[in-house]
Every structure is written in structure tokens, then in C-alpha cells.
Amino acid sequence: MASDLSRVNPTLRLSLAAAMELGLARGFFARGARLHCVNLLQELPGGCRANCAFCGLGRQRLARRDSFIRVDWPRRAADEIIARLRAVQGRGVVQRVCLSMITHPQALDEAVALVERLRAEVAPPISVLVAPTVLGHDGLTRLRRAGAERVGVAIDCATPELFSRLRGPGVAGPHRWELYWDAYAWALAVFGPGLAGVHLIHGLGESERDLARAMQRARDMGGATHLFSFFPEAGSLLQDRPQPPLGGYRRAQLARWLIDGDLAVEADFAYDDQGRIVGFGVGAAVIEAALEGGQCFMTSGCPGQSVAVACNRPFANERPSQPLRNFPFAPTPDDLALCRAQLVDYA
Numbered sequence: 338m339a340s341d342l343s344r345v346n347p348t349l350r351l352s353l354a355a356a357m358e359l360g361l362a363r364g365f366f367a368r369g370a371r372l373h374c375v376n377l378l379q380e381l382p383g384g385c386r387a388n389c390a391f392c393g394l395g396r397q398r399l400a401r402r403d404s405f406i407r408v409d410w411p412r413r414a415a416d417e418i419i420a421r422l423r424a425v426q427g428r429g430v431v432q433r434v435c436l437s438m439i440t441h442p443q444a445l446d447e448a449v450a451l452v453e454r455l456r457a458e459v460a461p462p463i464s465v466l467v468a469p470t471v472l473g474h475d476g477l478t479r480l481r482r483a484g485a486e487r488v489g490v491a492i493d494c495a496t497p498e499l500f501s502r503l504r505g506p507g508v509a510g511p512h513r514w515e516l517y518w519d520a521y522a523w524a525l526a527v528f529g530p531g532l533a534g535v536h537l538i539h540g541l542g543e544s545e546r547d548l549a550r551a552m553q554r555a556r557d558m559g560g561a562t563h564l565f566s567f568f569p570e571a572g573s574l575l576q577d578r579p580q581p582p583l584g585g586y587r588r589a590q591l592a593r594w595l596i597d598g599d600l601a602v603e604a605d606f607a608y609d610d611q612g613r614i615v616g617f618g619v620g621a622a623v624i625e626a627a628l629e630g631g632q633c634f635m636t637s638g639c640p641g642q643s644v645a646v647a648c649n650r651p652f653a654n655e656r657p658s659q660p661l662r663n664f665p666f667a668p669t670p671d672d673l674a675l676c677r678a679q680l681v682d683y684a
């Protein structure tokens with residue numbers, strides 16, 4: 338079926354990193370990082386109808402900003418973005434395109450039309466970060482038929498209480514915890530095992546145990562976790578909340594690596610009285626193998642053709658002047674030594 342281009346908004350937003358990689362914005366990545374996934378964001382009349390406390394797109398944000406996941410998301414013509422994607426394909430750097438839906442009544446129809454157009458005009462596989470609240474019963478099937486290859490579900494909060502407080506009734510928001518997990522289950526059924534993942538954010542008020550349990554749930558259902566570290570989004574309701582300590586984030590990264598690699602199960606983890614991980618329930622040799630090379634500290638997300646993770650989001654969880662949380666490239670030996678020290682930091 339041909340794309341109904343009348344349903345595609347002429348304007349899209351893309352991450353600043355994607356704009357730089359496509360030559361649509363000036364700048365360069367610190368430490369020579371390159372971006373392997375072009376992240377796009379829907380731009381629809383009136384914007385996102387939800388009100389998540391940590392998101393710069395929330396309808397009740399304290400200040401009008403264009404940032405979302407720490408960085409700016411400039412607006413560009415869809416035609417221009419697609420032309421640049423075509424121009425860079427074949428160079429091997431951009432290995433995936435991801436469309437993030439917003440919570441909006443037109444979001445699904447537009448996403449389906451846009452995926453059809455992208456599938457027809459550009460080569461890299463397409464992920465869709467879906468908005469379960471507006472997906473409807475056949476939304477995932479329509480996205481798959483349109484040509485999407487994978488799906489992400491941004492559950493973000495590790496517990497139902499946090500979800501309700503930060504995304505649901507607590508902020509007069511429309512989202513519901515169980516609907517998000519149901520959407521993940523449907524995505525795995527429609528796209529296939531391993532072809533859907535959940536986004537979880539560390540630092541929203543959950544314990545390391547809460548997070549590890551949510552990651553194990555995602556794994557047991559058949560997919561994997563794409564892990565983020567909370568960053569206080571200017572203009573969001575949580576703009577004054579501090580970032581989580583690096584020690585907890587390193588333990589969360591190692592836990593994710595072990596759980597998603599089927600090397601450990603959360604039920605065997607040991608915790609202190611604050612719910613912090615003090616043991617992963619596996620021998621020292623398994624831990625050493627996991628730490629070797631530092632892959633467990635790299636960004637987790639949808640894969641590329643020649644890179645394990647295309648969606649490497651350089652500097653999306655920290656400023657370039659701050660310690661890297663998700664490494665968009667392999668950590669150096671010095672990076673790795675620092676990560677090992679942070680792993681056992683319980684300050």
C-alpha cells in the first residue's frame with residue numbers, strides 16, 4: 338500500500354546529535370563519538386498530551402523548552418531529513434532510524450505513514466518508540482506492516498507507584514502502568530521475541546532492587562532493557578532532582594548486562610538494607626568476564642548491522658564535561674578502571 342503522505346506532518350524533530358551526524362546542525366561530538374541511530378520525534382499540533390514529571394515535553398512543563406532527554410531537538414522538514422538520510426547511507430555510520438511517538442490522537446496514523454515513507458526511501462532498519470496510551474488494539478500490527486523492524490516501550494519507572502506518581506494520576510497524566518507492560522507483551526507477540534525492549538530510567542526514586550526486578554521482568558517476557566540515567570530536564574517538574582550516584586548506575590548497568598545476557602537472575606542478587614546491590618549471585622569469574630572490555634557500561638539499545646548497539650545516544654544522559662554514564666564507544670582502560678571503582682562506591 339502506498340504511503341498517504343497527507344498524514345505525514347511536513348516537520349519533524351530530531352535529536353541534536355542526529356542533526357549533527359546528518360550535517361543539519363553544526364558541532365562535533367566530544368571524544369570523537371559517532372552516532373549510529375538517527376532519533377526522530379513526532380511534531381503534531383498542540384504537542385504531547387501527557388505530563389510526565391521528568392520529560393521536557395510535558396504539557397505542564399515549567400518553562401517552554403525544546404529539550405527532551407537532555408539535549409535540544411531541532412525542527413526540520415521531513416523532506417530535508419530524509420534527503421540527508423539518503424545522502425549518508427552507504428557510509429556505514431547511520432545504521433538505524435528510530436521514530437519516537439508522542440501521546441497525541443493523530444500519533445499512530447502519522448507514525449504508520451512516516452514509517453511507510455522511511456521504509457520506501459531509506460535503507461536502515463526502523464525502530465518505533467511507541468506511545469501505548471494512543472496505540473489502540475491494532476497499532477502494533479499496523480506499524481509492523483508499515484515496515485518497522487523493532488519496538489521500544491518507554492516504561493521508564495521501575496515500580497507501579499513511581500509510574501503512577503510521575504506519569505499517571507499523580508501528575509494528572511493519562512498513562513497506566515499495566516497498559517505499558519501489556520504493550521510490551523503485544524510488541525513481543527507481534528514483532529517476535531527479542532524484537533521489543535523497554536526503556537527504564539535509574540534515578541527516579543526507585544531502589545536498585547526495584548530496577549533489577551523490572552529488568553528481570555522485561556527479560557523473562559522475552560525482550561531486553563534499554564537503560565537510561567535520570568537527567569534533570571530543564572522546565573520539567575523534576576528539574577531540581579539530582580542525578581543518581583554513579584555507583585548505583587554502574588551496578589544497574591552490570592545488573593542489566595548479566596540479566597539480559599542470561600548470565601544471572603535477579604532472584605539470586607543480594608541487597609543491603611537500602612536495596613542497593615551487594616552481590617549478583619554469580620562467581621567472580623562471571624563478573625570478571627562481564628567487566629572485561631567494559632561493554633556492560635556502554636549504551637544499551639537497538640542494534641545496528643556492524644555495531645552491537647546502533648542507538649548509542651552520545652552524551653544524552655550527561656553533559657560532555659561530566660563523567661560518561663552510557664559510553665557511546667568502548668571505554669578506554671582508564672575509563673574502565675574508573676567504572677570498576679564506581680561499581681563498589683556506596684557513598
Ligand code: SF4
Pocket residue numbers: 374376433434435436464465466488489490536563637638639648
Ligand atoms: S533503544 Fe533507541 S532505537 Fe531502540 S526504541 Fe529505544 S530510542 Fe529507539
